[in-house]
Amino acid sequence: MKTRVWIIILSLAVLVCAVWWMLVSTPSYPSKIVGIYQNGSLVEKIDLNSVTGEREITLSGKFGKNTIFISHGHIEMKSAECPDKICVKHGALESSGTPIVCLPNKVVIKFESSSDGADAKTGAV
């Protein structure tokens, strides 16, 4: 009887430790940092995972306005007055390989490179 109690207490202790360790060791959210650029210079850097609520950013370029929509974990070009609207058709930003680009208004929305987020890699073949 006594042994069983001990076993239960021991396993509880192990469980508590495991939960505590998980809470401490895993970061609450992996960050998802995007950069918004116009004419090659940074307009704003945003961690999409720390966004609460909704937000819009409006930029003005040679061909009129670009409206960027941001919510938790999400960014897209909501509307644009550029002639081709390629930036709007792109939809949400999903991968680092395909940034949202508005060429007419020189706007780029992309994931910021982490240590290995380069555009290309060179190596021996």
Added chain:
Amino acid sequence: MDTIMTLTAYGSKSESAVKTAESEINRLDTLLSVQNKNSEIYRLNRDKTISASADTLNLLNRAIKIYNMTDGAFDITTEPLTRIWGFYSGLKNRVPSENEIADALKTVGAEHIRIDKNNITLDRNTSLDLGGIAKGYASARAAQILEENGIYSALISLGGNIRAVGSKPDGSDWSVAITDPDDNTQQVGTLSVSNTAVVTSGGYQRYFEENGQVYHHILNTDTGYPAKSGLKSVTVVSEDDTLADALSTGLFVMGLERASSLYSENNTLFGAVFVTDKNEVYITDNLKNSFSSQRSFEVIKI
């Protein structure tokens, strides 16, 4: 070309321009390949004489210039040597005998190539392999085609050869990571570049083991054996793709010391990042504003 080719171009006419560039790369590959039976190089190696096209002549002349520049460290006459080591597809890797190596070495060297107007003639047992320079030539042409078609922002990757056309659409530099020779998933550092070629050579991708010894595919034409120059990889940065491609092999064979002295005479033509056998990283001083790394590195001054 048995390599992966990716072209990313930004601009309204990018789709047709990318197609044109791709077909030019494929055309050059067919023309310059050692193994393709329809290539000019294949016919030259078989018949020992051809009347060559402008591209083949151009490239051969460039290759011979770089051969002289590197004191023979970059050499396009290595075909017989590469063959006895079995580094062509369909062959088995093996360590050749001393006699085989001695015989192959007799056929090696640019002095066995003669160019007279558009006729190229090789000595009896000499054969060419443009594998160390053709990709650079092809990426330069692809970049030229994109620019002629109004593409001012593109990235070409031709089996580890990178060519940046212009800068990124937002005007910033392209970032090119250099593969860690010890782990393909990691990087040594990154280079911020625009309008330039970045090419890496190293022995860590194509090699074989025999009796506990590792033999890689970059052969030293002085010894006939894989180059043992104390380097794991060399990355060359140059506006001249063809030079970058050939020099990455040439500098690898030369080793850090000789490569550094070549750099000091040609610091406006190229820059380089070296990874040594001891995992030290060296960069030439003209790259100090474009190279960044988590590792410590040394700067080679002129």
